[in-house]
Amino acid sequence: MLEIKNLHVKLEDEDKQILKGLDLKVEAGKVHAIMGPNGSGKSTLSYVLSGRDGYEVTEGSATLDGEDLLELDPEERAALGVFLAFQYPVEIPGVGNMTFLRTAVNSQRKARGEEEMSAAEFLKMVRAKAKELKIDADMLKRPVNVGFSGGEKKRNEILQMAMLEPKMCILDETDSGLDVDAMKLVADGVNALRDEGRGFLVITHYQRLLDHIKPDVVHILANGRIVKTGGPELALEVENNGYAGILAEVA
């Protein structure tokens, strides 16, 4: 599904190489986790895949089902099925959450040449999904993320994911700022979306999120490259010994 080959990325504004030949393949139906120390390039990877400005790809490729992602605008990537759950979801005063969700769903449908969702159909779907994530009617009415707690923002990200039904979900430190209960709720939301046709890339610092979202494969990202790949046990190793041990081992 998602295939990244020899990806080199630098910051546009400064001469700083962040990703230095990253290779990664996420198959449909699988959950891959990326762990790594601060500054290893985890968030850069998520932004480059979703098309944020400010990064320059100097070498390599990233494709989704064979389609070159790097050539596309963010909205085109979204319509193809890429979804990034933001580490820091953005507040948008003046735009109602419902309006936002409906515009997003229908923009993607339009881009794919599908029929737009009717207001009734949309309302029914959003209510059902919101209920599962314990998102109340008030949160749906309020402007996007404005005045939301950390947990509410993350739940709102998962709600968007559930509504947009993407093929490839990238979760950027979705566990940050969450208490144990909120993390469980978010993880349940993600697990409900696990599907044979859908791939997940879960970026995290800590192993604890992976207790709830069980990964099939765990990668360690350090200094812009994947330095080690293994099963869920790799996450436990990080938890117990920190990154230092692993990094020393591969150096």
Next chain:
Amino acid sequence: MALADVKQTATEARLAALTLPEGGCLETARHAALSRVQTMGLPGRRDEYWKYTRPDTLTAAEVSKATVFATDEEPMFNEFDRLRVVFVDGVFDPEASDDLSLEGVTIDRIADICGKDIHWAKDLYGVLEARGQNPVERPLAALNTAFAQDGVAIHVTGKPSKPINLVYVHSDEMSDAILHHVIRVESGAEVTILENGPAASRFNKCMEIDVADTGKLHLVRAQGRDHERRAATHMFARLGTESVFKSFTLTVNGVLTRNEAVIELLGDDAIAHIAGACVGDGDFHHDDTVFITHDAVNCESRQVFKKVLRNGATGVFQGKILVKEGAQKTDGYQISQSLLLDDDSQFLAKPELEIYADDVICSHGSTTGAIDEEALFYLRSRGVPTGEATDLLTLAFLAEAVDEVEDPEIAASIVARLEGWLSRRR
């Protein structure tokens, strides 16, 4: 003090091109206004109050040509049941207007009142305008009082079943219209007045509004879309105890617009909200100049002005809150914001507070900014194309001003117009 020569010459030239209507009960007011104009002189470039807006095309003896905007869109407010009072190039058109009789309100033509010896409007016509000349001179308003060819006197004594819609049609590309309306809302009465249309190539409009104790007036106007039209408008409002006056103005296009609002809160617990949303593209200069005086206890005033500017458009805001001695428990709020969609547009703001009471809440803010790139990326990452996402954020920016329109259906109609304007420019 004698006027500077340049000003004197310009004022004389403009006055020479106009004819003062003679006779009737408004004659004294007209003569008094004429002498005010002669004393003040018409605004010039060096006047502090006109620092950000060039008045020359508004004061010139000759009108500049303005092409009539051709559109097959439904006229504004067409979806509402309303009583239409139509003016074509500044002249009342009885054929195009509805029957002016409506329960709870009487509507008379200023041109008809002029021929009468007695009319209630005599006590209002030119009175609030004259009061509003202090502490800042507004010569174009005095000019209006003196020379207005037409307009209506609206006396609201009850709660009319539908809004009154003043429709300003522009048909002659060299038209120069001066309209003067007086409105009195009696105690316990309530009315909605809608205004729309460009009115003329050059439009000078003055509206004097007297809201008695517990009276309520909602004013919503949409200034016409003709690109080359010019307008100088004034509203002078006097508010009694527990009265409410809410005004919202939508401006799309127009090469030059100066909207002045002069509001006096004279009775305790009165409420005045003055809001505006404007969108301009290219040759567009829009000026909101507001002066709110708190002269009673426990009154509330809000000024909310939002401007979206692109391709070199200019927005101006001059807003003042004056809290007089003894106007305790005043709650004054003022916000003026612009969204610049490119580097060529500009916004000039002069917010002012002058407070002589010690137990008041007054806040003001003014900002200029571009589209929030973070929010734009967030929307795009969810699949919303750049153009649509930008429009969504632009409408969100304007929302605080549009929210000042109390009637949700009218507000929705305004949002629809703004959406249309934005989507045509994607």
